[in-house]
Amino acid sequence: MSMSGQPQFRYTQTPSKVIHLRNLPWECGEEELVELCKPFGKVINTKCNVGANKNQAFVEFAEQSQAISMVSYYASSSEPAQIRGKTVYIQYSNRHEIVHSRSPGDVPGNVLLVTLENVEPGDVSIDVIHLVFSAFGFVHKIATFEKAAGFQALIQFSDVETASEARNQLDGRSIPRYLLPAHVNTCNLRITYSAHTDLNIKFQSHRSRDYTNPYLPVNPTAVDGIMQPTVGPDGKKTEPESNVLLASIENMQYAVTLDVLYTVFSAFGPVQKIAIFDKNGGTQALIQYSDIATATVAKNALEGHCIYDGGYCKLHLSYSRHTDLNIKAFSDKCRDYTVPDPSTLSAPPVPGLTTAGASAWPNTSAAAPGTAMQPPVPGNQASSWDPTMIARPGYPPVPGSFPGQGYPPSSTYPMYPPPSVAVGSSPTGAAPAGMGQPGVPPNSAPRGVSPSGQPSYYGH
Template sequence: MSSSGGGGAGQQFRYTQTPSKVLHLRNLPWECTEEELVELCKPFGRIVNTKSGVGANRNQAFVEFTDVNQAISMVSYFASSSEPAQIRGKTVYIQYSNRQEIINNKSPGETAGNVLLVTIEGVQASDVTIDVIHLVFSAFGFVHKIATFEKAAGFQALIQYTDAPTASAAREALDGRSIPRYLLPDHVVSCHLRISFSAHKDLNIKFQSHRSRDYTNPYLPVNSSAIDSTLQPAVGADGRRVEAEGNVLLASIENMQYAVSVDVLHTVFSAFGTVQKIAIFEKNGGTQALIQYPDASTATIAKEALEGHCIYDGGYCS
C-alpha cells in the first residue's frame, strides 16, 4: 500500500517529514506579503513569526505557529481538502520545515528601506484609523501608501515613503513615541509605536478602504465591502433603501465622460457644508458615492441643490 498520497495532495505535502511548528510554504506569488501569509494560516492557530521572500525566486516563506499541533492541523486540513491552499489564485505547497523556530539572520528591520513596519501597541485595530496614521507619518514626508493588518504582535501598519532617508527620519523621530492622545478614543490609555524597516519596496494596494490606501492613485476603486458602516444607507424590511432624511447621501453618477475622484466630489458637495466622509464604489456597472454630512438638514440642502445637475458642462457626470 502506497504512503505517498494520491492526486494533487501527494505533490502538495510530504508525509514522511517530522512535524514542526514551522511550516515551509512554496510556489507563492511574487512579493507575497506577510499579511497574505497570516490570512492563509491564522484559521489554524496563533502565528508568532513569519519569514517571506525566501529562495532564489523569492517565492517561498516560513510561518511559525505557537505550537506544533496548530501546524499539524493546517497540514492535515489541506492534505484532505479537495481545494488546495491558495494565495492570489496560485496553489501553495505546504510542508513541515526542518527547523523548529524561525531565526532571522540579521536583526529584523535594521536595513534601511523606504517602507516602515509599525507595530501600534496598546490598542485594538478599531482604535486607530488609517487617517490618524497618515496624519502622524505625513509630518516627515509624502506618504505613498499605507496597509494595516492584525497579527500576533498586535495591530500593525506598513507605511511607504519615497525613499529610505525619509523613512529613516520618520523612524528616528517616532520609534518608541506615542500617538497624541487627542487623536485617539478616550478609552485608550497608552499607544506606543514600535518601528522597524520592512523588506518591501512597493506595497500592492488594490482598493482604497479602511485598511489600505494608495495616496498616489486617486482613481483606485473603493472596496465597497470595506466602507465604514457609518456610511451605509438604511435598508428597510423589504430590502429597499429607506428614503428617510439622514446625514448620508447616496449619489449615482451618470454619463461618466470624465473621471470623478474623491477630491472632485469633495469640491462639489462642500459648497453646502462640511463633508465628513466620502466613499466611491462601482455597483451594477455604474459609479456611486456615499457622502456624509454632520447632520440631515445639510444633506437635504445639498440633495435638493444637486439632484439632476451635472458636475461638468455639456451634461457630463450628472
C-alpha cells in the first residue's frame, strides 16, 4: 500500500513492455528513470514530464518480460520504488510502445523551409539563396514568399539525405556578408523540413526558379532583376517602377466601374488593360499602361486624390509587380482595351444610329486640346478630380457642338434638333419624342443656358 492509501499497482492491468510511473519529483530526468529501471532490463525509450503536474513518465523496455519483472518485484517488495526519497507508483501502461509526436518541421523531407531573419523581401536575391544551398547538392527548385514569420523560401533537393545535410550545416548560420546588400548587416537562417515533396513552379522569375526545366516560360521580372527593390542615396529602399499601377480605393461612397477608371487614367496616356478585384475588405484595381513613364506620370498626379467631391473614392497608388495583365474574358471587372469587345462587334446595328467611325471603346484622345473626360458621376455629384491639378481651362469651341460644350459631338447618339425643328420630333428618328439626355432631369435646362428654343444638354 502507498503512503497515501492508494494501491501502488493495478493487478488487473494487462502486461506491457511499457510501464507508467506516477508521483515523480517534478524535476526528475531521464537519467534517474533509467537508473531505477536498468536492474530489470534494457531501457530503449523514455518519456518524462508527462501530465498536468509534469510528475509522470513512461519507460519502455526492450522485452515485455523485463517490464513484468520490474512490476512483480516492487509488487512483492516491502520497499517501494523511490526517487529522491519520494515513493513512485508503478503500473503497466495501456500503450505498447512510446511514440514521440513530432511537428511537421521535424519530419525529414527533401524540401526545406527556410526563414531568412533580419531582412525584408528583396534584400536577398534568389540567386544568392541558390548559391548558398547548392554547396550541398543539386538544387531542383526554389520558391520565395512572405508570411507572418517574415521572408521565407522553399528549397527542393533531389533526396532527403542532401536536404538533411544542408539543414544540419546551415540551420542557425548566417549568409556571408559579402553576398548581402550594403544596407543589410546580417541574415540568419532558420531551417525546418517542409511537408512538400515537389514544388509547383509555373514560370521562372525573381521569386521562383525551376533549375530542372530550361523550357519553362520566363516572367519579364526575372530579367536583370527588374522588380528588385533598389536603395536610394539615403540608404532607404525605393519602390521599383512598373508599367502597371495598383490602385487602392478608399471611402467608396459611389461605385467605381471600369468606365470610371478608364476615364480617369486615360488622361495620362492610353490604358491597355484594367482589372478590378476585392481584397482585405476593400476594392483594388490594376491599371496597365504601355510603358513605365506613362504609369509614373499617372501615379504622381493621382496619388491621394479623390475621384468625387467630399473625399469620396480616394486613390492610393503603388507600382505592381505585374508587367502584363492576363485578361481572359471581358466582364464588368476586367477588360483588355487593346482588342475589341466581341459582344460589341457582334451586336446588330440599331436603326437610326450612326456607326461610322464608332469604336468599341471610349477614345479620350478625340477630346478637345486642354480638356479631359470626366468620369460619370452618380446622383449629380460634382467631380473633384482634375488631371492637370490646376484650374480647369475654358472649353474651346468645337465645330458642330452646342454652346459651351466641352467634348466633341457623339458619333453614336443623334444630335438634338435646332430650334427650327419642332420639339418632340427627331431628324434621325432615333430619339423618341420627349426623350431627354441620360443623366439630366427632364424639362430642366443647364445653368447659364437660355430656356428659349431647344435646350442644349451637357454636363458641367
